[in-house]
Amino acid sequence: MNIVVCMKRVPDTAAKIRVSSNGKTIDESGIEYVINPYDEYAIEEALRIKEKSGGEVIILTLDSSDAQPVVRNALAMGADRAVLLKCAAKPVDSLATAQALAAGLKELNADIILMGKQAVDYDNLQVGPMVGQLLGIPCVSVITKLEIADGKAVARRQIEGGEEVVETTLPAIFTAQKGLNEPRYASLKGIMAAKKKSLVEKDAQSAEECIEVLKMEIPPARKGGRIVGQGIDAVPELVKLLQFEAKVL
């Protein structure tokens, strides 16, 4: 079983975001990068499939600058090797990202492609279904359970008020939602082993971006901080405010 995990390096979720002087991107100075949280679920699932059915887990990432340290963390979790597609500037556009990844994936002959349901930088939620469309293979998005047997997969995907049980042929793409599994931590042994694992850099196939960012800004802060009072004595006043001022009751 050839399992490829598409992984992205993203700012730590607790990072403070500032807009850079061009007004269109974030100021990257001082930002710490981590594995996209949803991709951790994808990596964990890939490792579990390998542990059960054998095969190889390959990390595929698209980046403009040095993604190696973060990719090594994925190798330390237990992935076998990594391919880093180098691009001139990290695309903002999901389609351009999907096109570059699809080109990279064609060479890797995957039976199963896993990725996070979204990267928590641009929060686009689009790359999985786009790659599926480009490669002409099914994509099941936002999954919370995956079972592989007899060359087929059965996945559960989240929908409003429940789940869909989806059966698909392989090869297929699955995008991971929290709840799919509990990602493992890299062990010290894993970290040592990762240093020796293969990490190949290649030029990414360049793709034209169709999204144009006009402006990035920090949203106005909510005017919060109005403490109505302490304990149950404040309850009648709160209900009045909700009823007559906010008009939400």
Place this chain on the structure above:
Amino acid sequence: MMANILVFAEQRDGKFKKSAYEVIGAAKNIASQIGGQVVALVVGSGIEGIAGELAGYGADKIVVADNEVLKLYSTAGYSAAVVEAVKKNDAGCVLMPASFMGKDLAPAVAAALGTASATDAIGIEVADGAVVATRPVYGGKSLVKVKSKKAPFIVTLRPNVFPVPQKDESKSAAIEKIDAHISADSIKAKVKEVVAGAAGKLDLTEASIIVAGGRGMKGPEGFKVLEELADAIGGVVGASRSAVDAGWISQADQVGQTGKVVSPTLYIACGISGAIQHLAGMSSSKCIVAINKDPEAPIFQIADFGIVGDLFEVVPALKAEIKKAVGG
């Protein structure tokens, strides 16, 4: 003559989602600025009967792709229908709800047409003759305004953010059938079963009132107190990640960066500190109330109204007071 705006009017089990009407309203607003018609597309099986209803919400024309194969959602089947409708209707912009269905469908359609898609927009406007979408990025810590260099621009709109248009029963619209040219065999990923969560419970993403609990609930028992408040005010219970990871409540109820993004009218956060990753999921709520015993909890900085106190005393009192006030 400007290109038209195609709206994917999501239905499940022969019923339109509220977000389908919200999207038609947004499309109407755009069309009034750049011209063109609002064309509503309904995809499914046996849905011709309900399609006409969309005229009342502002659809100038209605297109249906009605086929047994499209009874349940599939990316392949539904995207084929949307692509066909785009081609037949000179669509310059395609709007969909940012529901689980819309968020799966929009990118597949965009890739098939080689065009741009912007997901989970909280604003949409016309600037210099182009459709511009505003969407939160970096977990809502920043906003971007984006447009597409190619047509059609595909945009999904966050549910509960755009108003439902007033229905005008007197309106009618022509209904046209299209063929998605899709066979059962060409759908490789098929829905075998739809498993309903807690029966009849409204999803967090669609709820207009959410009562959410965090680590301060102390255990699964604590959530009963919240259920009672939610029942009294027609709300749904949500949770922070701490409560979910502790196993007190299901993953489907998690609000936040790794949970659901919600935009209710009222969000009552009980025993939730207000970590940045939690705010990522709920800060576009219209009114936020926080109940926390720690006056320094960051949640108070974004809450419209706060009560400092023990939630196990405050929440039942709040339930009683609301019942008294609104006669629930």
